[in-house]
Amino acid sequence: MSELPISSPYRSTPDGPVTDSEREQLSARLNTAYADGRLDADDYQARLDTLFAASRLGQLVPVVDGLPPATTYDSPAMVAPGSGTPGQLSEARDARRVSIGVIVAVVAAVVLVAILLVVLLSLA
Structure with a gap:
């Protein structure tokens, strides 16, 4: 059984066509998951094969199932990662x-x- 919510386009519109943009986004998500160690080489390759063979969104459920959700917003520069650890004081502004x-x-x-x-x- 899929962990994807019913509102996911892969489940809510399974007969929708797979666009080139969708393939690029999912390929980038798979690359990130593989680079982060969330996918082993065999799972990564199998998901890529499924991704590029799919013609309908419903066929992509095994590709996206278990991946971290896609980022749907940009972090404001004020809270962007890498600007320090939580609780760490920032450099004082020039008075x-x-x-x-x-x-x-x-x-x-x-x-x-x-x-x-x-x-x-x-x-x-």
Whole structure:
């Protein structure tokens, strides 16, 4: 029995055609799983053979069954892996750059308000 949810396109639309894009994505997932040691050489080769022989999505169930789910989003740069371990403090921001940014924003706001006041007073 497959571990795939019924909402998976491989189970919900088993008669749908296999596109080149689908083959490329699954091939990349298989390569990653093999490189990570999740698949042995025989299983990897058998899944690749099934992938490239399939013409319908339902035939791909044995290929994707047991693979980690595909990533459907990108991690924001702020939480991207490799930026440290959980709980590790990040490098401090340069206080001068932050304070200059704040000063520039305040000055811009004051100038904008002054221009608006001059325009409004000249119209009155």
